[in-house]
Amino acid sequence: MIGKRQRSICKTAAFGVASALVLTGLTDAASAATIASLNKPALQDVTINVAIAYPAPPKAMLAAFTKSTGIKVNYSYIQWDDLQTKIAAAAEAHTYFADVADVDWSKVGEYYETKWFTPLNKYFNVASLPAQYPQIASFIRDGELLGMPSDVSLLVTDVNTKDFAKAGITKMPTTFSQYQADLTALQTKGIVAHPLDIPFAAAEGLSTYWYETTAAFGGQVLSSTYKPEFSSPSSAGYKAMAWMVAAYKNGLVPKGNLSLEDYQGFSDDQAENLTASVFSDYSGDVGTVYDVASSSKVVGQIQYIPTPGVSGPAPNLANPDGIGIPSTAKNVGAAVEFIKWYDEPANQAAFAGAEGSSNSISGFPLPANTGGLAQLVSSGKVPGAAELANLAEHHSRAIFPAGAPPWYPAFSNAVYTNLHSAAAGQESVASAISAITSQVSSLGG
């Protein structure tokens, strides 16, 4: 009656629970051993967690790193927005999640205030960096180096040379009015129905597009004390926003772009020959997004041009990615080694495609340092590299002269949501501008 059957049910349940716990226990025993080994003084057999928003470096290169330093790399490729969530969650809970993590140019102000990342001044000779790293300024705040640049990235203008030729435009526009006229010509001659590519989704890519357009109109969005410089209708920022919204409403931009984020916009429109120009594209898209035969219809047709400003070439704003060491990191020494390795000129050049696409990182812009840039240019494997290197070293400046404000994400959110609403016709440009202005003042600008 009672006995075998109930015992066996009991046993099964117990077995189930036990095996589940054992399974997890085993894996955790393994990771516990790893954590224990991190406290060893030598760097042998150390494992670090790296969380960056780009795909991992080629396996062979990582293996070579492990072989020469003894450091194993546990690499996580996490999408940018999700990665920021994780950084915030871990930091707020004061817990460890990675030894090396993404430090975006836009977060440097925030990290300076919150102290979520360890200053790197002890490990890198800050005084010598500006000569080697064109975009280092974005990562230094009040003398503190909060991350090392992991690439050079610019906001650049590119055009489809074939479409321009078809419209009879032989000389590339050098001023903004010429650019505008050329776009109109493309439209009226029927070459491209909606020639301008602006990704109008309410996301970060729209904000940076506006900053670059503001630079083309001859101004900047925030002063060095973070006061808004776009509030008056005669200011560069106001005019830039008005121009972008009008371009959408007048059909210069495809209607569908209201829901496209930056990369979607570039691969859906420009790479499909549905548009002829991106006014504020990301450096590095030529050679990658536009030149992969299986997914692009415009291979070989897209070229960078100096950004046409209202009175001549405009600066190309810098939006570099960086890597840094969270304050909760467990093995700072190994993390530093990894950063140094990642930034080695030869490796940077390889990531950008100097050794062919099989040994590169998909979507990687330009090498972070002059050494890497030089190697990339001389390899001749990446189209447009020479022009970009030139722009990066001589025509680029930081988006904010004083570095990104600590409340940058909230500011950018105000920018892209209001700019998006204005384009969608839900509010006027004037009310969008005043909404952003009041947000800046409530944030402390």
Add this chain to the structure above:
Amino acid sequence: MKRRLGRLARVAALVLVVVWSVFPVYWALKTSLSTNAASQSTPVQWVPGHLKLTAYQALFGAGPESQDAAGGIARSLINVTVEASGATVLTLVIAVLGAYAFARLRFHLKGLLFYGVIATLMLPVYATLIPIYRIMADLGLVDTYTGIILVYTSGFIPLAMWIMYNVFMALPLSIEEAAFIDGATTMQSFRKVALPMARPGIAATAIVTFLFGWSQFIFPLVLSSSTSTQPLTVLLAAIDSRNVPYTIINAAAIIAVAIPAVIVFLLNRWIVTGITAGGVK
């Protein structure tokens, strides 16, 4: 004649229901098996011309467009399986024990405890996300299977317990009463009589819980910092960015839905039992 029309209308309606349920998945599948050019044609191709496995190859690191996001897909499949299964086993054990007590036993605080547990069903994710992260961090369980399983379990228990409660309540008292008359203790009655009769309900709860575990997104996003524990949903979010071709994004989506789809088609009877046991008073 009227009957015929009525019949026809019903069949038409059923066809619509099937299309409505299946079409999006079909569409993702079709896109994942097309070439990039074909997937972006206007107008669309309803049936793929040439079937290409390049998208899947790319996800697993082979083929010309390799997108093997740091060896992610295979590992994340393993992760999600371990996490969902572990949470299911643990949840079941705890929920079944508790549900039986609530259904069959009398004790002080029963009402309070019962409604306290059920009330947590109403909590949105953010009510507990950061504090839970803190707790797991203090216990050193971030980015471990154990930590994730414990958190999942705490989230799945209320519903599992509610379903099992209804299952036990629906069992005829007479058989258990007979066992009592025969001198069985409560535990013996539980193990020998109630559990076997409740097996379908337990199976149903297990399947429903497993499916919930498979779908988790926000918690593992925050609790799993590396490929060693991150599940497929988190990886899919990572892939759905940058300029990854739509064929590959859809291929990853299909991989993410393959197992739940198989479970639905093989085990739908149990799922139905589980859901209805959870809903009907």
Add this chain to the structure above:
Amino acid sequence: MGNPHLIGARSLVRGRRDGILPYAMVAPLVVFIGALAIYPTVLTVTEAFFHSDPLTPPNHFVGFGNFSAIFANSQVRHSIENTGWYALFGVVLTVGLGFGIALLLQRPFRGRGVLLAVVILPWALPGVVEGVIWSWIYSPTFGVLNSGLKSLHLIGQYQLFIGSHQIETILLISLVQVWQITPLATLLVLASMQSIPDELYESARVDGATWYQHITRVTLPLVRPAIAIAMAEALVMSVNIFDQVYVLNAAATTGSSLMSQTYFITFQDLNFGQGYALSLFATVATILLSLLILKVVYRKVEYS
């Protein structure tokens, strides 16, 4: 499935001394819920009344300060209004469709089992994945919805469905969630329909009722409890909608929801105190609304 109205355990343990056993059986349950659900919630509730923002330390008590700040924020107000629409569409469409499909599946027929499996499919898939799949369907450049409508000559050129108009955007995003949770409503109503005795339909037929009257006079009143529960569950899920909004609407104000707004306030603006406050508001609203629905719609049904 047994008598649905089994009254709970009373006689079973009368006169027995189980003593500590019930507590032992519920102990693991209570520990888990206490430690990982109740305790964190208490933390959240208390932190909602503190200024908690790593950009401007230290944390300090602000009473209702967080609440007044979030309600003064126009983006939050938009998201509250939007969420009202999400709830409306979510509940009406889910329960309406669920009831309709349950009607179609009410009587057994060949292949009903397979059909049931097909109907359940969307419910079993992760929300994030569904968001991705549907965003491809809605694509303004390559989407099949555009292509289909154009081929049927219902639209002249490809439309932008998501993002330009508030109600249209919300409806289409809500549709993805409806797609996901309708199976739940279907099953709840269907199960309840199985308990309806055939005699009632028989007598209705004898009285000369049309099929429409069969539904309104017999079915509907008797499945009312199931409908109430389906409505309450649809309400909770639509008020908390996040995954689909995150994928299809990102950070735009047009289709934002309470939960997506909470996410951005917490993880982007890093204003954790306000994030907790908004979560608390959402929780309380959800509980009150579902209790309201149950109060109004639920009626106990007993078969003698």
